[in-house]
Amino acid sequence: MMNRREIALQKLKGLGEMILEDVTQDKVPRIKVPSRSTSNIIYDDKKRHYVLGEKYGIRSMGNVKQIKKIAQMLYIANFCKDLVKRNKTATLRELYYVSEGWDVDFADQQESNIIGEDLEVTLGMTREDLGLLPEEDGAAVYGELTVREGDIEINALKAGKSGYTIPPTIDEVEFVDHDVERVIAVETMGMYHRLVQEKAYKKFDSLIVGLKGQAARATRRFLKRVNEELNLPIYICNDGDPWGFHIAMVIISGSAKLAHVNHELATPDAKFLGVTATDIINYDLPTDPLKDIDILRLKELLRDPRYRDNFWKKEIKKMLKIGKKAEQQSFSKYGLEYVVDTYLPEKLDEIET
């Protein structure tokens, strides 16, 4: 942990030194900012997630359009240096307001966010390393896992029905002990509570993770760490629609937008458990017809390198063919317990053997 902090401080300092050096040598300082444009976001077949390519943009102090951005970046760098030094964090919103007192301004928070991200990729650090935390909390975790935050130990079976909430500062959390064999992550809190209520954590020796929709950065980092540090398989059970598929896929292979930090967030070995188009047919689930936007999205997924393998191709095509989608909770058609008593055992059996 201390290591990450030291690296961050060193890199921040280096940015300032580079500029001073150029000026001393009578060169116009230029900063290389790795490009985050679509053309520079590349799917890495080995790493099984998106990474940034070799392209970069130049910010030159001699360019009237770019010079303000350099000033903004250096201001943010000093702000972050101060945060890291003092072991504090701030949200991007707070950063934006703090900038009110600076000699350079930002048109809106959008702009300060972008310059902050420029700094991340320029230094090759994550936002969290620089003390800039997202507002959003992570997922709810329930099950036999003990973690340490600072000097406090928390047992995720004893944090209440709504579980242990993954904090934005997940990198500072230490895994102390656990007694589970797998992790089951679900898209909705409705399904999370169902699994808790039906004691799925006991039945499947599992952690139950309630993703609350698209997984937060902290959640993705948590799942990656659980997978790599504790060697637990991750299973994701979402709604059977393009959005549910993609929530799972972002956990598995990262997002294009965050290509520069996917190596810290993606869990390539995580598995999608369902709901699949095949499930819709086999379990005769209540469905809704695919909307135009669903169809469009499914067709996009077919062209997405992350969905290259046969399982996904087959399921997406099948869904397009039947023209229907279904939610996780639609298993309630067969009674509230059905999902835990029948569906999950069958699916786990299938995937683990």
Added chain:
Amino acid sequence: MMNRREIALQKLKGLGEMILEDVTQDKVPRIKVPSRSTSNIIYDDKKRHYVLGEKYGIRSMGNVKQIKKIAQMLYIANFCKDLVKRNKTATLRELYYVSEGWDVDFADQQESNIIGEDLEVTLGMTREDLGLLPEEDGAAVYGELTVREGDIEINALKAGKSGYTIPPTIDEVEFVDHDVERVIAVETMGMYHRLVQEKAYKKFDSLIVGLKGQAARATRRFLKRVNEELNLPIYICNDGDPWGFHIAMVIISGSAKLAHVNHELATPDAKFLGVTATDIINYDLPTDPLKDIDILRLKELLRDPRYRDNFWKKEIKKMLKIGKKAEQQSFSKYGLEYVVDTYLPEKLDEIET
């Protein structure tokens, strides 16, 4: 707790009995459903929140338009009776899917939600009493409070940085112990983490509650119980705009939409701490101009009986006059610690003396 459950069962049974009795006596069964239309939602000056008035609608089995609704209501009643008997809960979404197997259908979930609410008001019970829980979790709570869920005790200072999450089943939670003198609830999780990071819970002997925007039913119930059972004053610190005002006001005086359960949710003694229009001026906060929709909303609030007292009238008019709004986090203009070191102490001092 057991009492609530028994009452629910008795009332559900009574509904069936009433219908059978009417038929036996050769009367056409009619169900009185208290009206939830605007004209029947009345601000109760004594209770200081909205309540339902005396108006009701009649569902007659002799009416072709109403008979289906009676059938739907009875089906839901039986479903709830089963939940309560088995000490289970379900989400409204699950209820909708379960209804797939019934002899009456619902056009969409909207319809099943409405009939569910009809049942609540007809029986005079809350949804939670009938085992129907909202999907959403409640707020994050941090500070020296110990609760018991079933046989598990949780200390909200030791549940992690992201705190103890209020579960939808808050009525089953028992307060065991506490060592605080007040509760400070904030609108955003950004501000929540700032207060935790700056140790505001210690400085102010306070619970910190992160509302996550509009407060969930469970959060409102929690605040009411903390206020009434533990006798703690509740202070709400939100963004200084009509939406922030109203998030506070719904906690204080309940919402019109939930007039039938406000007696369980509203905390009339809770206080709005800020951000006020006066704060915007006094602290010279970074602001955004009011948008048309903000102005419209503020003018609505002026006509709202919940905003009748002078404090609100003055602050709303002042905001309209300066034409500006500000967020909680805008105090960061003066540094990250300013809100805890300066603003909150000044405001608490003002409100508590």
Added chain:
Amino acid sequence: MERQAGELFEEFQELTASEFFRKNRQMLGFSGKIRSLTMVFHELITNSLDAAEEAGILPHIKINLKRVGKDHYILEHRDNGPGIPEDYIPKVFCTMFAGSKFRNIQSRGQQGLGCSGCVLLSQMTTGKPATIISAYKEDGELKGVKMSLKMDVKKNKGLVLEREEINPDGTGVCVKLHFKEVSYSLSEQGAYEYIRRTMIGNPHAQITFTDPTGKKYVFKRASNIIPPLPKEILPHPKGVTADDLIFMAKHTDKRRFRSLLTSSLSRMSTKKVKELEKLTNIDFNKRPKDMTWEEAEEIVEAFKKMDFMAPPTKGLIPIGKDQIEKGMKEILNPEFVAATTRRPLTYRGGVPFIIEAAVAYGGNAGRLVGEQRKTEIMRFANRVPLTFDQGSCALTDGVRSLDWKRYGIRDFENAPLTIFVNIVSTNVPYLSTGKQSIAPEPEILQEVRQATMQVARKLQKHIRAKKAAKEEAKRARVFETYIPIIMREAALLAEKEKPDYKPLLQKVTRKAKAELLGESNDE
């Protein structure tokens, strides 16, 4: 280089009407290839219908349009009207501003420009003479003559090139004209549509039309009633201007104001003259020739203060509700049709008019565009279809001013709907020479609105009745479905036995029937 006036007036000259319109043919409606041909059809059909009706003959028109080259057509138009006496033939076809319809009667054409305009266009575009065959009765004897005519534009007169007597079978006129720079089209503005609409406005007429491809359309008459001949009506006191009075005074053969007024104006009784005498300081025994402008103005002002009976309406001959419905049924074969003929009203104080309106719904009503039927508004003035300038017309505006949603038409533009509006008047207020749109006189706009509302309400009832029938069947099944379910669920809830609920079922079914008949006040 200043020049004297005399020099400038060396070239001063006067034009004839023919010369004027030769330079300004667009003022006759001859602009655009499609429109020009439609106008020719209009002028000739209009004349034929007017003539036949005036003579008490059921009109039958045979039209043959041949295409002989690009934009070059030969039109043969034959009617069974009374014919034209030989002496008048050159005037009718070659003199502009000449005609027999300048009286104050309701007639289709009115300007004396119709036939001569067609001949002018033919001559201007092809140089060919017009061939006219007229068969007419003179002193009971059937006569026939065939003439070849040219128009002498400088003189506004006809030149007879050839003349030949013939032996006709019956009366009627046959006109044969060559045209270039015109074009036959099936569009809404084209000649075919013009004929189709003419048939709707004139269900007593029959038209046989052979189009340029040789295809023959027979539009059969839907009715055998010849519309009664409109009578000339005298101007109404509320409608005359001082200028009109002076004009009458100048051209009258009466010898006193008194008799001038009673003989030249309608609703002008001796009693009314006396009333007038009291209101003015005029000596009504004076000779009309001596009437001053001030006196004329004083009389007009006095008229404004007086009450008169509404103008006589014997001059107005509407098509009639039944006839319109017949016509629309014949041509559109609709699912529903409703028409109305309103009572006469006046605009501008004294010009009488009648509005007729109809809607046809379903079937072939509405204009087929691709797969979709679109609402069409058919406008008529004295039974004559108005095809152009729909945008600025009071009839269109009146129809569109309705909130059609209130009458069960959700998407007004896209409905299988044909709306018919006819204005009947001795003096239709056209917006321009083209006679294609009606001026927005407030009384007319209002009346079009009222008439359209009247038929729209009937349409609404029809659409509602269709829906209601469906509804009834649905309700019947509701109780049988739900009562058993409710009883089962209530018993389960109460944890008791189901009681016998057959009496209940009978009771509520009876009650629901009563409800459907509108006796319920439940909910």
Added chain:
Amino acid sequence: MERQAGELFEEFQELTASEFFRKNRQMLGFSGKIRSLTMVFHELITNSLDAAEEAGILPHIKINLKRVGKDHYILEHRDNGPGIPEDYIPKVFCTMFAGSKFRNIQSRGQQGLGCSGCVLLSQMTTGKPATIISAYKEDGELKGVKMSLKMDVKKNKGLVLEREEINPDGTGVCVKLHFKEVSYSLSEQGAYEYIRRTMIGNPHAQITFTDPTGKKYVFKRASNIIPPLPKEILPHPKGVTADDLIFMAKHTDKRRFRSLLTSSLSRMSTKKVKELEKLTNIDFNKRPKDMTWEEAEEIVEAFKKMDFMAPPTKGLIPIGKDQIEKGMKEILNPEFVAATTRRPLTYRGGVPFIIEAAVAYGGNAGRLVGEQRKTEIMRFANRVPLTFDQGSCALTDGVRSLDWKRYGIRDFENAPLTIFVNIVSTNVPYLSTGKQSIAPEPEILQEVRQATMQVARKLQKHIRAKKAAKEEAKRARVFETYIPIIMREAALLAEKEKPDYKPLLQKVTRKAKAELLGESNDE
């Protein structure tokens, strides 16, 4: 009850043009109170300008409009033109279709309906005679006469009621007319705006106008150049029809086809006749009277295959770029003005026309509506403002067809913008008698578009230049602002001392200037 033809023709009669227009005054543009008065202003001003220019006099018009009652006005219109010889006065003012401008020249009016139309309206609405004072030179001697006239509508002739010789100071005509049923308005369609626009189209004219409240407006001339007198131009071969040729052949004094063609058509040399002879089988030594329609058509067809020089344009006298700009500056006092006079083109094959366009931006340009200046499009035909029927006019359509955003005008409707378009032609293709809108001939539409684009591009440059000047100043300050900040922050970050950065500042400033001149390829 069938009736014989003879009976029906008993009432057959012929109308005069005056009778016709008395019944159809809307065809003269006299419909609506405001429009009627504007049309009167239009006819009288137009005639005065034409007359003065033809006589080589700088026009000065004095108009006095008095209100004597509700909708009742007396108009006195006085010009300094050459006057009208006594004999012609009744014809000019009381005979319709009489005039001196039927030749193929560019002139403002053309129909012989202007002055007589105004008298007709006056007489119809008030019964009052027209008073005309004419002062003119005859054989160098200044004569003057004052007349009181009435129009005999049945005869289409003037009746002289009074006549009196007077001793004038200079030439000119003064017309005094009474009107009712008209109304003076300051609206866009009103008489005041008509005068204002006339001044923009005729910067050489001066108009003094006293309005009904007694307020006197003096619109001074912006230029002392009398527009050169347009010459009559012969029709161009590409523009004639067979009917035109026949008409010429009939009324010529030439003795052979050959000489008929060279004398009646422009660009028709002996060489061209020879070319024509080869293309046809016609004997060009024949007498014109013997020309058949077929021959005329053959000649027209041959013309289509031949090449001719563009029609002579001496007959077209545009206002001219400079004059337009002067006029607009005088009246609108704008921030920017640009005008263009395009080269002559032809439409319909042979009718020559010129388009002139201008934009004025800022200042008093645009029409003030409340607080907001709205774009106004001023349309002119041969310098005459077109006030009505803006919607269906080719000039409006052409202007609106531009994507104004591309020219720096974001909200076209709401800009301080006056757009001027003038069409100059011997034969302006009006859409109707009202002479208020131009037919959408493709060549005209296209040319209006081109002309407007040309001035719009200049406007765009002006707007851009305004912006660019601002931009340059802004850039200059950027480096001086940010470099010290960056050095301070970099030093803080590196935890070191700030180096001397003045050389850097100089370096980048030089570089940035080069960039502004477009030499950079950085980024």
